[in-house]
Amino acid sequence: MGWRGMLGFDYGIVQAPLGPDISGPELVAAVANAGALGLLRAPDWEAPDHVRELIMKTRSLTDKPFGIGVVLAFPHKENLRVILDEQVAVLQLYWGECTEEIVNEAHKAGVKVVPQVGSIEEVKKATDAGADAIILQGREAGGHVISQESMISLVPRAIDIVQGRNIPIIAAGGIVDERGYVSALALGAQGIALGTRFLATDESYAHPTYKRKLIEYSTTEYTDVFGRARWPGAPHRVLKTPFFMDWRNLPSDVNEAAQPIIGHATIHGVDKEIRRFAGTVPNATATGDLESMVMYAGEGVGLIKEILPADEVVRRLVEGARRMIHERLTDDSSV
Known part of the structure; x- marks a missing residue:
């Protein structure tokens, strides 16, 4: 095999x-x-x-x-x-x-x-x-x-x-x-x-909401909307959530650095703020506006039931x- x-x-x-x-x-x-x-x-x-x-x-x-x-x-x-x-x-x-x-x-x-x-x-x-x-x-x-x-x-x-x-x-x-x-x-x-x-x-240590979205949504998009300041030049594929669809045409000069904080999470033992448009997915500890956080997924997600x-x-x-x-x-x- x-x-x-x-x-x-x-x-x-x-x-x-x-x-x-x-x-x-x-x-x-x-x-x-x-x-x-x-x-x-x-x-x-x-x-x-x-x-x-x-x-x-x-x-x-x-x-x-x-x-x-x-x-x-x-x-x-x-x-x-x-x-x-x-x-x-x-x-x-x-x-x-x-x-x-x-x-x-x-x-x-x-x-x-x-x-x-x-x-x-x-x-x-x-x-x-x-x-x-x-x-x-x-x-x-x-x-x-x-x-x-x-x-x-x-x-x-x-x-x-x-x-x-x-x-x-x-x-x-x-x-x-x-x-x-x-x-x-x-x-x-x-x-x-x-x-x-x-x-x-x-x-997996993903938040239950994130896991549920993998079942709920079946399409993805290749984009650069998330995490531009932290990881420039790193395109990504995400679920087409309502939040992403609202912001998919985000101007290229906008990044997460000056955006409001929408949540918090403990990542690898460190407490982290999560800003809007950050490239940080919600893990099991995440709190706040989970629906507005990035949710990565590959093109085959529609086959996951x-x-x-x-x-x-x-x-x-x-x-x-x-x-x-x-x-x-x-x-x-x-x-």
Whole structure:
């Protein structure tokens, strides 16, 4: 079923590192225990002690390997030091260059490096840097989107680049069910990464209102309305909530910096104000005007009909893909 056996994972399924703290220890452990790769999300600021706590709590909930995602656009050197010191199985990197230096340091610590990229040029750079696998994100993805092309056009070209290099390509962007899984495998990917589908699980740290909106709304839009001051030049895909639709044409010179405070949340143990147009999704602690907060989601959100336990998401993906391959794609004459 793709990526089978790498690092001991049973299935080629990766739970994306959902920010800012939506993929916490409970979700990551549940995914790991189900045989897939769960990824914590490191804070977007230096917090080495908290990173260590996240790792230790996750280890108290599972004896399986897991990983942690780091956004290179934010301060991260001290966080990275702890991750390597703790020898977490997988270091996932995003929104920044996966350098040979980072890869070599991680390999010395026994840590695999899996960058997430959004272009063929970035695939080439990650390959040359010695990445152990590459998550290739299409424009269909939710949250911050680094790609300008669709997954269906990117994956086959990436496969040609890494051919013979033993570097798995993991497809990401709009995948929520077994049909997306099989489609990615047909393109040549050896695994899939899912964000929105794992966001809509019992164990995710998203606010119940956010989870409910994932069921309620079925369409998304690629935009740059949210978080312009904090993370400039970082477009994203969001649910078409009434608030977003009212402000989708926000003038380009307006950002969240001078906007009113619409809520509060405790994020990675730190109390934070949430301003209008901030790029901060409502986690389980969020209070205030939740309806006006950003709600990231990928294009496949319309296929999500219920909130499920994370292990059930993995089970349905695996069993559904196996059934689909056997019933629809297997040549009966060769069975």
